[in-house]
Amino acid sequence: MVLPVYLYGHPVLRKETEDIEKDYPGLDKLIRDMWETMYFTEGVGLAAPQIGKSISLIVIDGSVLGDEFPECKDSKMCLINPELEVIEDMEPVGRNEGCLSLPGMSENVKRTEHVRLNWLDENFVEHEREFTGFLSRIIQHEFDHLLGTVYTDRISPIRKQMVRNKLNNLSRGKVKCDYRTVSAKAR
Template identity: 60%
Template sequence: MRLPVYLYGHPVLRKTAAPISRDYPELKKLIENMFTTMYASEGVGLAAPQIGRSDRIVVIDADPVKDSFPECEGRKFVLINPEIEVLDGEAVSRGEGCLSLPGLSENVSRVENIRLRWVDENFEPHEEVITGFLARIVQHECDHLEGKLYIDHISMIRKQLIKGKLNNIIAGKTRCDYPAKYAPKKR
């Protein structure tokens, strides 16, 4: 089932997500719905807070960007309770967008070498060194689990320059090509 994507300004996007356990209700169905929502929205990653769930679950399918970033070929993950360790290396600035921030894209500086630890949908543990653009995708999605958005990594000047666009998202004046849930109206 295709779920609405929660947009900038919604409080769930700023909460730290809670770890989940094996007895999480209807986990397989949630994961299936997350992939359906991500594909229908033309994303390569989706974190549970983006569908209104403050839980430590991320789905990624980086294969659509394999032509530009070969390390992404065939890389499809379900990350439950992921942990990232930053490894040595220079930070690289690249453009990022987000389903929760429709119509926006900003250059964000991130490291390209990380160690990722997680459990999959069967609660099997995994550990892997991930590099390049795939590392960027993982960091971006895992930021959502900490209540962070990619715009938290840009300069104050850039934030000022896009403030009107951000306010339009909060006010529900921005449209996207997928079902969305806007921030609650303030009274």
């Protein structure tokens, strides 16, 4: 089932999420629905707050970007209760990022593209791995959602000023996009 996407301005996107246990009600279906929603909306990642659930759950699949960013090939992952550490051993890189919760926008965001990630997969098997390049950026972007952060928190004050009207419109539910959304106004 394709779920509606919660838009910028909704308080669920500003809450820090809770870790979950294996017996979280309806978890298998929730994960399936998040995959379906992510593919339907043509996203490369989706965090649970974006579908209105304040829990530490992320789905990622950047495979569609594999030609441009080889590290994104075969990157389908479900991340439960992830812990992330940015490894500051390279210069931050600025690249364009968009977000399903901020349709119709993208902005240059500077990040150090090297992380160490610890997580449980959909079977609650533990993993630890380092990621670099654009895939590490996708992971950082989605992990930010678990902390109540969105990418526009990370853009320059000047750019933030320039997109203020767009952000206000999103908060008011004034948005055109081809998937179902939930705005702060609709609460």
